[in-house]
Each structure stands twice: as C-alpha cells, then as structure tokens.
Amino acid sequence: MKHLRGLIYRNLVTRPVRSIALILLGAVLSLSVFTGTCTVQSLERGFGSMRSRMGADIMVVPYAALSRKNFDNEILLGNADSCYMPSENVDEIAQMEGVRRISAQFYLTSTKLDCCDTPVHLMAYDPETDFTVAPWILESDGGEIGPFDVAAGCDIRAQVGDTLTIFGTPVTVAAKLDRSDTDYDSTIFGDMETICALAGASGDEKLQSLTEGGVDLVSAVLVDAADGYDMESVKNDINIHIKKIRAIQSQNVLSGVSSGMSKVSDTAKALMAAVWIVSAGVMAAASLMMTGERKKEFAVLRVLGASRRKLAAIVLGEALAVSAAGSLAGILPGLLAVAGGAGWLEKWLGLPFLLPGAGVIALDAALAVLVTALTGAGAASFAARRIIRQDTGTIIRSE
Amino acid sequence: MEVIAQQIRKEYYRRGGSSNIFMAVEPCDFVIPAGQLTLIHGRSGSGKSTLLNMLAGILRPTEGRVFYDGTDVYRMKDVELSAFRNLHIGYVPQGQSAVSSLNVLENVMLPYTLYGEDGRDAALAAMERFGIADLCEVMPDRLSGGELRRMAIARALVRNPQVLFADEPTGDLDDENTAAVFGTLKELAQEGAAVLVVTHEEDSFRYADRIFDMNAGKLG
Ligand SMILES: Nc1ncnc2c1ncn2[C@@H]1O[C@H](COP(=O)(O)OP(=O)(O)OP(=O)(O)O)[C@@H](O)[C@H]1O
Ligand SMILES: [Mg+2]
Numbered sequence: 001m002k003h004l005r006g007l008i009y010r011n012l013v014t015r016p017v018r019s020i021a022l023i024l025l026g027a028v029l030s031l032s033v034f035t036g037t038c039t040v041q042s043l044e045r046g047f048g049s050m051r052s053r054m055g056a057d058i059m060v061v062p063y064a065a066l067s068r069k070n071f072d073n074e075i076l077l078g079n080a081d082s083c084y085m086p087s088e089n090v091d092e093i094a095q096m097e098g099v100r101r102i103s104a105q106f107y108l109t110s111t112k113l114d115c116c117d118t119p120v121h122l123m124a125y126d127p128e129t130d131f132t133v134a135p136w137i138l139e140s141d142g143g144e145i146g147p148f149d150v151a152a153g154c155d156i157r158a159q160v161g162d163t164l165t166i167f168g169t170p171v172t173v174a175a176k177l178d179r180s181d182t183d184y185d186s187t188i189f190g191d192m193e194t195i196c197a198l199a200g201a202s203g204d205e206k207l208q209s210l211t212e213g214g215v216d217l218v219s220a221v222l223v224d225a226a227d228g229y230d231m232e233s234v235k236n237d238i239n240i241h242i243k244k245i246r247a248i249q250s251q252n253v254l255s256g257v258s259s260g261m262s263k264v265s266d267t268a269k270a271l272m273a274a275v276w277i278v279s280a281g282v283m284a285a286a287s288l289m290m291t292g293e294r295k296k297e298f299a300v301l302r303v304l305g306a307s308r309r310k311l312a313a314i315v316l317g318e319a320l321a322v323s324a325a326g327s328l329a330g331i332l333p334g335l336l337a338v339a340g341g342a343g344w345l346e347k348w349l350g351l352p353f354l355l356p357g358a359g360v361i362a363l364d365a366a367l368a369v370l371v372t373a374l375t376g377a378g379a380a381s382f383a384a385r386r387i388i389r390q391d392t393g394t395i396i397r398s399e
Numbered sequence: 400m401e402v403i404a405q406q407i408r409k410e411y412y413r414r415g416g417s418s419n420i421f422m423a424v425e426p427c428d429f430v431i432p433a434g435q436l437t438l439i440h441g442r443s444g445s446g447k448s449t450l451l452n453m454l455a456g457i458l459r460p461t462e463g464r465v466f467y468d469g470t471d472v473y474r475m476k477d478v479e480l481s482a483f484r485n486l487h488i489g490y491v492p493q494g495q496s497a498v499s500s501l502n503v504l505e506n507v508m509l510p511y512t513l514y515g516e517d518g519r520d521a522a523l524a525a526m527e528r529f530g531i532a533d534l535c536e537v538m539p540d541r542l543s544g545g546e547l548r549r550m551a552i553a554r555a556l557v558r559n560p561q562v563l564f565a566d567e568p569t570g571d572l573d574d575e576n577t578a579a580v581f582g583t584l585k586e587l588a589q590e591g592a593a594v595l596v597v598t599h600e601e602d603s604f605r606y607a608d609r610i611f612d613m614n615a616g617k618l619g
Contacts, residue, residue, distance in 0.1 A: 003512065003515050004512070004513065004515070006505075006512065007498075007500075007501070007509075007512060010500040010501055010505070011500045013500075014499070014500035015500075294499075296495075296496070297498050297499065299492075300492060300496045300498060301498070301509070301513065302457065302481075303455070303457055303484065303490040303492060304484075304485065304490070304509050304510045304513060304554070305481050305482065305483075305484045305485020305486070305488075305510055305513055305514070306481060306485075306513050307477050307478045307481035307482070308477050308481075309477075309478065310481070310513060391458070392457045392458070393449075393452040393453070393457045393458025393459075394458070396452065396457065396492045396493070396496075397448045397449075397452070397492075397493050397494070397566070398494065
C-alpha cells in the first residue's frame with residue numbers, strides 16, 4: 001500500500017456491507033437513468049417517425065374503417081383489406097376548395113409471405129401524385145421505383161436488388177425503407193399497375209375481383225391543404241360533402257399519440273428524478289455517517305501530515321469508487337432491459353417506440369455512468385466539507 | 400529544530416461561569432529546545448493537551464505565535480504546513496489513534512503512504528524498535544492497549560522527525576514498556592530532536608531534561 005488509493009480501497013473492503021449497499025444503490029441509479037433516457041428517446045423517435053410517415057395534413061378513409069378500434073397506429077394502413085371507397089371519391093375530393101394536392105393509396109390484403117415473420121401488407125400508391133412514399137424512399141437512399149419494382153419496409157427480409165416472389169410473380173426490390181416503427185415496416189409498396197398485376201396473377205378470386213380491370217377502389221386519400229386554407233375547415237368540408245367517408249386531421253391522430261407519449265415520458269422522467277433524489281440523499285447520508293464515525297481517524301491522518309485536500313480526496317475518492325462501480329454494474333442489466341424490454345414495452349404502451357442507434361445507446365450509457373459517479377461524489381461533498389472543517393486539535397484529544 | 404511560542408493563549412467558548420469564555424491556556428512563552436526532552440506535568444483538565452496541540456501546529460491559538468526555526472507555522476498554507484508536519488513533526492495522540500481498516504504495518508507506514516512513498520522498510524525498523532515487529536499483519540482491533548500505543552509511537556517516529564510531541568504516551572503501558580518508551584524518547588532527544596511529552600506520571604521525571612507544571616491553564 002503505497003498510495004491514498006490503497007487506503008481508500010482498504011476503507012471500502014473493511015466495510016463490505018456498507019460498500020455493497022452503496023454499489024447496489026449506484027447500480028439502481030444508473031440503471032434507471034439509462035433505461036429512462038432510452039425510453040424517452042425511443043418514444044420521441046417513434047413519434048417523430050410516425051409523424052414523418054403521416055406526411056399529409058388530412059387523411060380520408062372509408063367511414064367503416066373508423067368504426068374499428070386501434071385507431072392510432074393502424075389508421076395509417078386504413079384497416080387494410082376490407083374497407084374501400086369508390087375512386088370517384090378521389091376526384092370529388094380533388095375538386096374541393098382548399099385542397100392543394102391529393103394522392104390515393106390502395107391497400108391489398110395482409111398476407112403471409114416467406115420473407116417476413118408477420119403478415120405483409122401490400123400497398124399501391126400513385127407515383128404521379130404521391131408525396132408521402134417518395135420522400136421516404138429518398139430518405140432511405142432508395143432508387144427509382146418502376147414497373148414490377150417494389151419498396152420494402154424494413155421488416156421484410158430482402159435487400160435492394162433482391163427478387164421477391166409475391167403470389168407467384170417476381171418483383172425487384174428497388175428500395176429498402178428505414179424503420180418507422182409503424183405497420184409500414186412490414187409493407188411492400190408498389191405502383192398501382194404492379195400491385196394489380198400481382199393480385200391478378202394470384203389465382204385468389206377475392207383479390208382478382210378487387211383489381212379486375214384496373215383499380216377503381218381506394219383505401220385512403222392523402223390530402224394537403226392549400227396555403228391560406230385552414231386544415232380544419234377543409235377537413236370539415238370534405239366530411240360534409242362526401243358520403244360514407246371520413247376525413248381526419250393527421251394532427252388529431254398524432255395528438256392522441258403525442259399526449260400518450262408525453263404522459264409516458266413525463267412519468268419516466270419523474271421516476272428518474274425520484275430515484276436520483278433518493279439515491280443522492282442516501283449517498284449523502286451514508287458519507288456523512290461514515291465521516292462521523294471516523295472523525296478521529298481523519299484527525300489522526302491530519303496530524304500525520306495529510307492536508308485538507310488529501311482528506312477531501314479520501315472522502316470523495318471512496319464515494320466516487322463505489323458510485324462508479326455501481327454505475328458500471330447497472331449498465332449491463334440496463335442494456336439487457338433495453339434490448340429485451342423494448343418490444344414488450346411497445347406492446348404494453350401501445351405507442352410507437354423506436355430504439356435509438358447503437359451509438360446513441362452507448363452515449364446514454366456513458367451519460368448514466370457519469371451522472372451516477374458525479375452524484376456519488378457530489379453527495380459526498382457535504383461530508384468532505386465537514387471533515388476538512390473539523391477541528392483537528394479538539395478531536396485528536398478525544399478517545 | 401527549535402520550537403518557540405510567544406504569548407500563546409487559548410480561550411474556548413463554554414457556557415457557564417460569569418463570562419462564557421473559558422481560558423484553557425493562559426498567555427505564556429514557551430521553548431522546546433532541540434536535543435532535550437521537555438516534560439509537561441499536570442492534573443487532568445489543566446490544559447496540557449491544548450498547549451501541546453498549539454505547539455504542534457494543529458490548534459490555532461486564540462492569540463500568540465509559534466515558530467519553527469523562525470517560521471510562523473500558523474501563517475503557512477495548509478498544504479505547506481501539512482507537508483512540513485509530515486516530514487518534521489512526530490505526534491503521538493492521546494488515546495487510541497489506529498486507523499481501523501489498516502493492519503499494524505500499514506498504520507505505521509501511513510506517513511509515507513500519505514505522500515505516495517514506500518515506507519515499508521522504515522516501518523519495519525520502527526516496529527522492531529518497539530517490539531511489535533511480529534504484529535505486522537494484525538488488525539488494530541486485535542491489539543492490546545499497550546500494543547496500540549507502541550504502534551502509535553512507532554508511527555510517530557517512522558520518519559525520524561526533528562520535533563516530537565507525545566500526549567500521555569505511556570498511559571496504558573506497564574512499567575517495563577513505559578521505561579522502554581521513555582528510553583527511546585530520551586535517545587531521540589539525545590540524537591538532536593526537540594521532544595515534548597505530556598504526562599501525569601511522576602515516575603517519568605527522571606528522563607526529563609526540563610519539567611513544567613501546569614495548573615488550571617497556568618504554566619509554572
Ligand atoms: N473545544 C473545547 N471547547 C470547550 N472547552 C474545551 C475544549 N477543549 C478543551 N476544553 C477544556 O479545556 C480544558 C483543558 O483541556 P485539555 O484537554 O487541554 O486538558 P488536559 O490537561 O490535556 O487533560 P487530560 O490530562 O485529562 O488530558 C479542559 O477543562 C477542557 O474541558
Ligand atoms: Mg490531555
């Protein structure tokens with residue numbers, strides 16, 4: 001033992017119960033800071049991705065689609081396979097006042113394919129009018145989508161350039177879309193002709209009947225309001241003038257998700273704050289108790305030549321050692337919880353949940369370690385201040 | 400090294416009496432000459448430890464100054480004074496003073512450890528001198544009072560300080576050990592150190608070069 005470090009180490013190992021308790025406390029703190037931060041970030045990312053995938057001011061869907069529940073996430077796919085509206089509605093909407101641009105989308109059944117673990121949605125969009133899918137393809141660095149090309153959601157097991165066989169017909173994957181954490185992740189996008197051709201060749205009567213002679217059914221119409229027009233009144237106009245459909249403002253869909261999200265992330269933040277306050281309090285109390293018990297020892301160190309700075313270094317060093325050890329101990333279970341719990345949490349919360357990338361998670365872990373270690377040292381600073389102010393000359397005389 | 404105190408006194412705030420101010424040590428001049436064993440003797444509560452601590456640079460006098468070879472210790476910066484104390488001042492505290500998490504050897508090495516130095520050999524030699532060399536690995540809570548005291552003395556002497564303070568160093572030692580301790584302190588003085596010992600044992604008078612009596616804060 002040649003250094004103060006050795007003294008710090010010996011002080012910790014001769015009080016194993018106390019040290020282990022403090023390490024566990026540090027682990028709990030770093031675990032909660034880490035998982036809490038990841039949760040909040042995932043919710044924000046999920047929401048951001050959902051918002052950018054909505055991409056339109058107003059969404060018009062068949063009235064029947066709305067009577068279904070699971071409104072939020074699945075509205076994006078308009079309850080895929082069973083609710084359609086006639087394509088005349090598209091022209092009617094296009095002609096309404098205050099409509100800047102529209103694009104129709106057609107969702108064809110959810111079907112089980114080898115390339116995906118969950119049922120795959122097939123979605124036809126109109127490249128001529130589209131303003132939501134193309135930007136996404138662009139963001140994902142995808143190429144041009146021509147006839148018999150498709151863009152694949154990220155859960156589809158295929159890479160750009162691969163050939164997928166859908167209902168017996170081969171198509172080429174021309175783009176692989178970034179994760180959105182919506183049902184779009186298990187969707188294959190193609191233009192109207194491609195999707196119709198797939199359905200026509202499927203041999204399935206129901207599918208064939210839907211697409212016979214070109215599509216004249218529509219699952220959803222995406223609408224952007226013209227400048228100077230209030231989205232709300234455009235939406236109301238559509239609802240008043242066109243029958244059996246329902247126009248929804250994207251914001252309203254999002255605001256439901258958004259308020260759910262902020263509730264959850266506020267709760268997560270409050271929990272983190274509570275854990276932080278309790279841990280900081282316990283750590284401060286523990287170090288005050290420790291220095292209280294060891295007053296005479298610190299006075300002895302002082303008469304042997306320890307400066308005030310060295311005494312503070314011992315007190316802070318002990319606290320830093322346990323909180324740093326604890327913070328590292330908390331990160332591994334934290335990583336497991338984040339990796340294993342994300343899917344479960346998403347289901348349980350019913351909110352879009354998109355884990356950040358490995359780099360950001362590593363930063364979160366580093367942040368949690370830093371917060372915990374600093375909390376430990378900060379909490380011990382009260383004890384350190386008390387010990388350097390203590391009157392050596394008085395204390396050294398006591399038994 | 401010589402220690403000179405000029406008109407030092409210590410007042411404590413203490414409730415009671417007429418003024419709430421309690422004079423633990425009345426103003427006095429004091430010298431600890433190098434090469435001599437100086438002894439302060441007095442009743443319990445008479446202010447011996449207070450005076451010793453003021454001289455040792457760990458208790459700031461209410462008024463007055465303390466010089467080590469001309470340097471006013473209470474004007475030194477804490478870091479400087481601490482390093483000075485570490486190198487030149489040995490101090491045997493009254494009562495128990497073991498660091499409980501360290502074994503005997505590590506306790507004796509502490510003055511070196513505090514400054515990142517290796518004091519193993521010096522510590523072993525000091526322990527040898529006081530007959531506790533075989534207790535190296537033992538933890539302090541297993542030691543007798545006398546062994547603990549010898550450990551504290553070995554620790555105070557491990558750096559061969561030029562000034563040594565000992566507050567009741569033989570309080571819980573038997574006659575044989577008391578003689579050994581005073582013999583060593585005397586030796587140290589003869590080697591040139593300034594030694595100040597506080598005691599209430601009159602047996603030890605024969606080792607002293609100078610003896611002072613303390614009574615209710617007054618040095619006689
Ligand atoms: N911090 C303090 N506050 C108030 N009074 C104090 C303080 N420290 C010491 N005293 C008082 O000063 C007086 C001298 O104390 P000191 O410890 O110097 O006595 P002592 O001669 O060393 O006694 P002993 O032989 O029992 O060790 C005592 O009456 C003590 O109660
Ligand atoms: Mg005393």
